[in-house]
Amino acid sequence: MNKGIVANSAFNAAAGLTLLATGFLCSIFIARMLGPEANGIIAFSVWLAATAALVAELGTGILLLRLLPRLRAEGYSDQDRKGFAAYLLWPVVGSTFLLLALYFLFFWVAENEHWAQASPVVLVITGILFVTQSIGMFTKNYLVGEQRVDIFFRMTLTAGLLQLVGVVAGGLIWGMAGALAGYVLAYVSQFLFAMGLLRYRVKTCGIGPRYLAGSSFILSLEFMVDSIFLNRIELFFLQRYHGVETVGYYAVAFSLANLALQLPIQLSGSLVPYYSEHLQREPSGRLPVAMFSSVVRSLAYFTLPMSFGLAAISHRLVTMVFGDAFAPSASVLSILALSVPLVVACQVGTQYMFAIDKIRERLFVGLGCAVIMVGGDVVLIPGFAGEGAAFVRILVFLVMSIVMLRWINFEGSLAPLGISLIKVTIASGLCAAAAFAVLQSVSGLAGLLLAIIAAVVAYLLALKLLRVVPMGDVAVMSRLSSRLPRRLVGPFNFVLMQLSNGKE
Incomplete structure (x- = not known):
């Protein structure tokens, strides 16, 4: 990049x-x-x-x-x-x-x-x-x-x-x-x-x-x-089957899920011009797999830990921020948080398909998943309300990302990327486990803050021990340091170097 x-x-x-x-x-x-x-x-x-x-x-x-x-x-x-x-x-x-x-x-x-x-x-x-x-x-x-x-x-x-x-x-x-x-x-x-x-x-x-x-x-x-x-077509079905109050609970969970979603979504917001620029330089008309892998890994470093961590602290976060009246939103949030990586994967795949002019194929993907979304909502929302709607979102975006990945052709193999993502997922799971353990021991706002700190420390240590981050990704992320306040540049770069596994 x-x-x-x-x-x-x-x-x-x-x-x-x-x-x-x-x-x-x-x-x-x-x-x-x-x-x-x-x-x-x-x-x-x-x-x-x-x-x-x-x-x-x-x-x-x-x-x-x-x-x-x-x-x-x-x-x-x-x-x-x-x-x-x-x-x-x-x-x-x-x-x-x-x-x-x-x-x-x-x-x-x-x-x-x-x-x-x-x-x-x-x-x-x-x-x-x-x-x-x-x-x-x-x-x-x-x-x-x-x-x-x-x-x-x-x-x-x-x-x-x-x-x-x-x-x-x-x-x-x-x-x-x-x-x-x-x-x-x-x-x-x-x-x-x-x-x-x-x-x-x-x-x-x-x-x-x-x-x-x-x-x-x-x-x-x-x-x-x-x-x-x-x-969010599920809002229509929630309003129809359970009323606007249930919509309010779901909206709270959705707004909190956006905390984990928006950073990777916005970081990937400029990918279409980026893809288009590099595709014009490739005689084959296909991106090298290393370039795509770099994009996906860089987004995964942010997305997976925020997704898993948010699921772990969902109940405490909802009640502390919105009040006890919105406690029913917590279970919905814990499920919605797990859909975040799949939504980001669909965003990356969609922008690549647009860049290579596979708009028609992307339309077919959307049509198929729309049928799954509506059918799933009709079946699950009457009985399971917001939890059912959140589960349907996971199913839809999982199918969507798999189908798009099969339609995208690269120069090279995606196997190394898969290994890296497994390691990041393991590190993110340890991040969530650390947060959950702290919440069981410490109550109130102090417990929530300590859980977040413990999750960050556990995640960084896991990345280091699993040797996940190559030097190439460190170089990419270090360029972001110029956008940080001067006092944070040194600590930010120090953390990046500590995470590096020394490989390109």
């Missing part, structure tokens, strides 16, 4: 973690101040808006990530590329307002058949959130495709602060509706940036409308399948 991908991944991770932190703080405020039912209504609204926004995107996000680096390499100017972005944005605007009209038409016909009967204004705020998010998301894909992730990071800081202030102030003054309105503020700056792109004259940059339409159509289908059926 070169310096460019490391820098972009670091900024992308920082942006994602900023949103994660503000979103997590907002969820704590809503849960403690408004209770499980209001938390469930807001969680359902946010999910509905996010799902509709992914559908309205029409696959333009991946097109931007793939084509903007290519246009830059072909010598197109900044103005030309902005014109190309405007060319893709206009259909997104049209689809957004079409879906908005259908959304209000549906609930106008259905009258009181909706999830927020106690506060119908939530329907209107959800619609506004959908519009700002749908168009605002275009900004992220444009800036990442242009490899100007530092600008997106600064924009994210502003958005996170606005969201946090908006949710807290809105919740205190206007209750549930005010808190939901605060989420709209998170996308205002991105929405305005995207609308600014529409000022530029539309440019095709030599890319035919037929190619764009074909790619966009397949990508749209793929995004519709993923966003509707694989992006």
Whole structure:
């Protein structure tokens, strides 16, 4: 991994973690101040808006990530590329307002058949959130495709602060509706940036409308399948079979699971331009297996210990952060945490398939797993509620990652990667065992903090004893030290060198 991908991944991770932190703080405020039912209504609204926004995107996000680096390499100017972005944005605007009209038409016909009967204004705020998010998301894909992730990071800081202030102030003054309105503020700056792109004259940059339409159509289908059926569709079934309070419990568990998920997801957020850049240099059109292995191992070092450790401390963490009222979320969290490595594996595989233009194959994978997801939810959620939904997610993403891996061709063998992942898994299991043992001995917040410290120490020692980390991975991760505060650079590099097994 070169310096460019490391820098972009670091900024992308920082942006994602900023949103994660503000979103997590907002969820704590809503849960403690408004209770499980209001938390469930807001969680359902946010999910509905996010799902509709992914559908309205029409696959333009991946097109931007793939084509903007290519246009830059072909010598197109900044103005030309902005014109190309405007060319893709206009259909997104049209689809957004079409879906908005259908959304209000549906609930106008259905009258009181909706999830927020106690506060119908939530329907209107959800619609506004959908519009700002749908168009605002275009900004992220444009800036990442242009490899100007530092600008997106600064924009994210502003958005996170606005969201946090908006949710807290809105919740205190206007209750549930005010808190939901605060989420709209998170996308205002991105929405305005995207609308600014529409000022530029539309440019095709030599890319035919037929190619764009074909790619966009397949990508749209793929995004519709993923966003509707694989992006927390279980909330719909939980609301239908058990009510919004159960949705609130599940949402709390899901927000905590994101603590383990978002760092690797954001670190892998710049992989499509990275893959595309290196694939152009390979005569075979396939990535060397060593490059893919480096990406997967680097993500596994973060993902597996956070996943296993989170499962071990789930009950104490839920009750300490959200209160005893949300204790039913703990068992759901312990299962959801174990799905995190599989979700990350699917993210890495999906981005590689997009980079090598296997969009159609990825669509087939999504369709098959959507059937499993819906079928599993229908069978398990009525009897097992959130625990059943979490188990279905593990099953779906396990199948998804295996199928995608079989469709990806590399130059070389993946056997050494498998051995490395087994060792990281063993180290992560010891990490979880250490945390669980401390929790059994020490109660309260002190026990939770000591459990986390013990887990980190046990994990680092296990990595060292098992000789897991090669020098090449140390070199990659050491480049991240330039993004740390100066006081932390020395200890960070010292830990990395201690972990190294001395192999390339």
